[in-house]
Amino acid sequence: MKATLVLGGARSGKSSFAQTAAETQAREHGGRLVMIVTAQAFDDEMAARIAQHREDRGDVWRTMEAPHDLPSALAALSADDVAVVDCLTLWLSNLMLADKDVTMAADSLIGVLARVPCPLWLVSNEVGLGIVPENALARRFRDEAGRLNQRLAQTVDRVIFVAAGLPLTLKG
Numbered sequence: 001m002k003a004t005l006v007l008g009g010a011r012s013g014k015s016s017f018a019q020t021a022a023e024t025q026a027r028e029h030g031g032r033l034v035m036i037v038t039a040q041a042f043d044d045e046m047a048a049r050i051a052q053h054r055e056d057r058g059d060v061w062r063t064m065e066a067p068h069d070l071p072s073a074l075a076a077l078s079a080d081d082v083a084v085v086d087c088l089t090l091w092l093s094n095l096m097l098a099d100k101d102v103t104m105a106a107d108s109l110i111g112v113l114a115r116v117p118c119p120l121w122l123v124s125n126e127v128g129l130g131i132v133p134e135n136a137l138a139r140r141f142r143d144e145a146g147r148l149n150q151r152l153a154q155t156v157d158r159v160i161f162v163a164a165g166l167p168l169t170l171k172g
Contacts, residue, residue, distance in 0.1 A: 006167075007124055012163055017162050018121040019086075022082045031080055039053075068100065077117060088124035088149075096137075122152060124145070127145045127146070156171075
């Protein structure tokens with residue numbers, strides 16, 4: 001496995017860090033850049049964010065959309081790719097809003113990681129550093145995200161926490 005989990009808060013710089021690291025890796029060792037996105041445009045603001053991210057990445061990145069079936073997207077990667085998944089917490093919220101079995105989806109994700117044939121950067125929000133959310137859905141999301149991040153951290157080769165744009169290696 002060649003997977004790295006990149007954790008951080010909102011606007012911490014985690015996505016930029018993962019993207020830059022993947023670009024460097026592809027440049028140094030060869031490889032096609034693949035961005036696996038999980039966002040869905042439920043409103044105009046999110047559609048604008050998605051468009052801006054796509055424009056910022058430019059044409060060197062091939063984009064795969066995987067708002068629900070992330071394991072299949074990962075299984076479709078080749079040894080010639082360098083991939084970033086952005087982001088796991090959006091994927092998790094998509095699953096929860098679609099009333100999917102989050103545990104089964106996480107099991108499937110963990111199961112496919114060992115078979116991914118290329119370097120992989122997994123971006124996820126660390127949502128457990130703030131106050132306890134007021135409503136049950138938000139508390140469930142925080143708990144599910146924490147469990148997913150813990151499982152991934154145990155599975156991947158490397159874990160990096162990003163705060164204020166600065167990476168801190170936690171594992172690997």
